Amino acid sequence: MTTTLRSRPVRTDDRPEPTTADRWAATVALARGEAKRGLRHPATVAAVLLLVGPWLYGWLAGTANRYPVLQDTDRSLQFVTVLLFGGAALIVGNLAVLRPRRHRTTALYDVLVLPVAWRTAAHLLTTLAFGLLAAVLVAVLVTVAAVLPGAAGRLDPYELLTTPVAVVLLGAVGVLLARLVGSVLVAVLAVLGSGVLMMAPDLIPLSDDSRLAWFLPVTSQDAPVPLPVDLLARPAGPHLVYLTGLVALVAVAALARAGARGRRTVTAGLLGFALLVGGGVVQARPVDDAVVAARITATDNPAAQQTCRRIDRVSYCAFPDFAPWVDAWDEVLRGVLRRVPAAEAEQPLAVRQRVWAHGYPEAGGVTTQEERQARADAWRRGDVAAGTPSTISVGTRWGRGQEEAEFAGLVAYEVMSRRGAGADGMVCGARGVLVGWLAGQATPETAAGLRMADENSWGGIQFGEPSFHQGVSVTDREMVVVWELLRRPADEVAVVVRRNWAELTAPDTSTERVGELFGVTVPPQVPEDERGVCTA
Amino acid sequence: MYGVSRFGTMLALLRPTAYAMRWVPLLAACGFGLAVVGVPSATAVVLSAEDLSTLLRVGAMAGALGAAFVLDDPAERSIAVVPTQRPARHLLRVLIALPVLAAWWVGMLAVTVAGAGPGIGPVVPLADLTVEATAIVALVVALAAMARRRSESGIVSTVAAPALLVGLVVLYLVPERIALFVVPDDPRWAAAHDRWSVLAILALAGFLRAGIEPIRRPPWSRPGAARRLTG
Numbered sequence: 001m002t003t004t005l006r007s008r009p010v011r012t013d014d015r016p017e018p019t020t021a022d023r024w025a026a027t028v029a030l031a032r033g034e035a036k037r038g039l040r041h042p043a044t045v046a047a048v049l050l051l052v053g054p055w056l057y058g059w060l061a062g063t064a065n066r067y068p069v070l071q072d073t074d075r076s077l078q079f080v081t082v083l084l085f086g087g088a089a090l091i092v093g094n095l096a097v098l099r100p101r102r103h104r105t106t107a108l109y110d111v112l113v114l115p116v117a118w119r120t121a122a123h124l125l126t127t128l129a130f131g132l133l134a135a136v137l138v139a140v141l142v143t144v145a146a147v148l149p150g151a152a153g154r155l156d157p158y159e160l161l162t163t164p165v166a167v168v169l170l171g172a173v174g175v176l177l178a179r180l181v182g183s184v185l186v187a188v189l190a191v192l193g194s195g196v197l198m199m200a201p202d203l204i205p206l207s208d209d210s211r212l213a214w215f216l217p218v219t220s221q222d223a224p225v226p227l228p229v230d231l232l233a234r235p236a237g238p239h240l241v242y243l244t245g246l247v248a249l250v251a252v253a254a255l256a257r258a259g260a261r262g263r264r265t266v267t268a269g270l271l272g273f274a275l276l277v278g279g280g281v282v283q284a285r286p287v288d289d290a291v292v293a294a295r296i297t298a299t300d301n302p303a304a305q306q307t308c309r310r311i312d313r314v315s316y317c318a319f320p321d322f323a324p325w326v327d328a329w330d331e332v333l334r335g336v337l338r339r340v341p342a343a344e345a346e347q348p349l350a351v352r353q354r355v356w357a358h359g360y361p362e363a364g365g366v367t368t369q370e371e372r373q374a375r376a377d378a379w380r381r382g383d384v385a386a387g388t389p390s391t392i393s394v395g396t397r398w399g400r401g402q403e404e405a406e407f408a409g410l411v412a413y414e415v416m417s418r419r420g421a422g423a424d425g426m427v428c429g430a431r432g433v434l435v436g437w438l439a440g441q442a443t444p445e446t447a448a449g450l451r452m453a454d455e456n457s458w459g460g461i462q463f464g465e466p467s468f469h470q471g472v473s474v475t476d477r478e479m480v481v482v483w484e485l486l487r488r489p490a491d492e493v494a495v496v497v498r499r500n501w502a503e504l505t506a507p508d509t510s511t512e513r514v515g516e517l518f519g520v521t522v523p524p525q526v527p528e529d530e531r532g533v534c535t536a
Numbered sequence: 537m538y539g540v541s542r543f544g545t546m547l548a549l550l551r552p553t554a555y556a557m558r559w560v561p562l563l564a565a566c567g568f569g570l571a572v573v574g575v576p577s578a579t580a581v582v583l584s585a586e587d588l589s590t591l592l593r594v595g596a597m598a599g600a601l602g603a604a605f606v607l608d609d610p611a612e613r614s615i616a617v618v619p620t621q622r623p624a625r626h627l628l629r630v631l632i633a634l635p636v637l638a639a640w641w642v643g644m645l646a647v648t649v650a651g652a653g654p655g656i657g658p659v660v661p662l663a664d665l666t667v668e669a670t671a672i673v674a675l676v677v678a679l680a681a682m683a684r685r686r687s688e689s690g691i692v693s694t695v696a697a698p699a700l701l702v703g704l705v706v707l708y709l710v711p712e713r714i715a716l717f718v719v720p721d722d723p724r725w726a727a728a729h730d731r732w733s734v735l736a737i738l739a740l741a742g743f744l745r746a747g748i749e750p751i752r753r754p755p756w757s758r759p760g761a762a763r764r765l766t767g
Contacts, residue, residue, distance in 0.1 A: 043702065192601065
């Protein structure tokens with residue numbers, strides 16, 4: 001039987017040999033059939049569910065962020081999408097190529113119209129379907145984020161295209177592996193391995209500007225804080241070229257292994273190599289000096305890059321990308337101001353967005369008191385030069401509750417201290433209670449954020465721009481009083497606050513005095529050696 | 537289940553079963569796992585206890601992917617009628633693979649500790665990571681045993697290995713409250729490892745349950761059901 005199968009099929013008519021066009025048509029038909037089959041494979045279905053499920057859950061449970069930073073949204077989707085859909089494409093493609101081997105029908109396939117190289121080409125074409133599916137899903141997720149009124153920044157088409165191309169790359173790797181090794185084990189290990197590889201830049205911390213990670217299809221490496229678009233300098237375009245070259249090379253390797261040696265295969269290989277080298281060289285270039293200079297300016301003196309908008313007596317200065325957040329900031333700020341005496345609320349205020357865009361300390365790094373003081377001085381000088389002598393800081397994240405609570409706390413502290421940017425240290429006694437209460441009652445989001453901060457902290461709560469590791473903090477002793485006051489109707493508390501404003505905002509008014517005013521029992525003071533120094 | 541109690545039969549089946557098992561994928565996967573922990577161990581890179589735990593986890597996943605091949609039996613059709621029942625046959629295969637997996641895991645731990653920077657080796661939570669590895673391997677053999685119920689060819693690694701990958705992503709995505717993949721410093725570490733233990737026990741129970749015969753399938757999933765329905 002084997003002999004019969006191995007010999008050339010007997011031609012019973014005098015039809016000519018199939019032309020290239022016939023073979024192309026058959027290849028496309030096979031690819032289409034395999035694509036239908038592959039997209040219905042349980043691994044693919046699981047990938048769709050695992051991508052869409054958590055996202056839908058986030059929206060239904062109300063934990064989804066309504067203030068996305070679009071230049072981070074597009075790339076934060078890359079890792080998970082490529083791992084899920086690239087993994088599915090790799091395994092499904094591998095299983096499809098190995099199917100005749102599993103069913104022991106390899107020899108039977110030789111009587112088909114398509115030689116093995118063409119069948120390999122069809123399997124490679126099939127991977128495009130996975131790329132397309134990933135592209136469609138990413139487009140849906142990103143569009144939903146982009147149409148939110150609170151969306152900041154802008155999407156990068158190159159970043160968006162990276163995902164489907166990387167998915168196709170993994171699919172092509174699956175086909176190549178099947179042509180090299182006849183076991184699905186290699187495919188599943190390759191999925192595991194590519195996941196580890198793409199996470200490697202997180203394991204081995206590279207410096208901020210190292211471009212090594214760009215030689216991976218995508219990486220999970222992320223900037224510590226969202227940056228304005230102009231400061232990102234991600235070589236997404238060249239990376240896409242590099243990735244396309246890599247896809248071409250892997251595909252050519254699979255075809256060559258299947259016996260394709262034609263001129264077109266060689267040309268495609270050379271073209272792929274050229275793209276790989278060209279894209280690789282360009283993406284590896286260090287960050288432009290102009291961008292580095294812009295990052296330093298953004299960190300030390302952001303006024304130069306910001307636009308300001310006035311609402312009543314408050315000016316809001318933000319990096320242009322983040323202008324859509326001004327209304328949300330204003331809502332929180334009004335929530336604090338409506339509880340303070342009219343004379344205080346009518347004073348002019350300024351809010352300035354700040355970002356640590358250059359020289360962010362590595363994980364575990366600490367900043368010293370002197371460094372923080374120097375930064376605060378620099379900020380205040382910049383603010384004076386920009387015509388907003390006293391500013392409240394706000395960061396480049398918003399919408400998770402914590403940011404709202406921290407901003408509300410800083411607003412409250414500024415209203416009672418008028419010290420300006422770079423507020424730092426522990427705020428004690430009556431002022432601490434007032435900061436906590438004003439922050440907690442401002443909006444429902446700040447209340448939720450304050451509770452979250454309380455659950456995740458020990459000893460006290462910090463109000464500040466988290467990316468700068470500085471801000472004012474209120475200890476647990478004051479927070480006990482704050483929680484009690486937050487349980488009462490805010491209007492009632494506000495009447496007492498307004499009447500005793502001068503006393504409550506005096507630095508030497510004790511927490512016990514607040515207890516007397518409101519009839520709240522204050523917990524005993526912690527031992528002297530465990531107490532912090534009240535510096536704010 | 538009297539097949540299990542027949543110790544003599546099991547003993548007699550030991551050698552032929554070991555001979556019939558697919559060892560190459562298992563050993564290759566174990567080798568891959570060793571490379572995952574071995575390569576950083578051999579280089580000068582100093583990794584934290586957290587990073588070493590991550591590498592051990594990845595290594596355990598690789599070994600588990602190899603264990604997906606343990607239940608592969610191309611002779612499924614011809615031995616379905618033998619008196620030794622399925623739970624016994626499955627158990628025997630797992631018991632034969634167990635010493636190999638155990639030796640491999642001890643090797644993994646040894647390589648990790650030997651290559652760790654000064655003072656870091658003793659901090660790596662080896663016992664708890666062993667619980668995780670046990671749970672992952674138990675999960676894959678359970679998946680393979682479940683796949684055997686529906687497989688006619690007896691080759692279930694093509695289902696079990698990708699299913700394990702999907703399962704691991706699911707375990708990774710579980711809500712924060714019941715997180716499984718936590719870092720060693722995390723206050724939830726102990727609770728997470730209670731969950732890992734429960735997972736291991738559930739997976740083992742699933743593995744044993746999946747072997748039980750006769751297999752009662754709902755009418756719509758019986759082979760040929762579609763044909764009967766559509767005529």
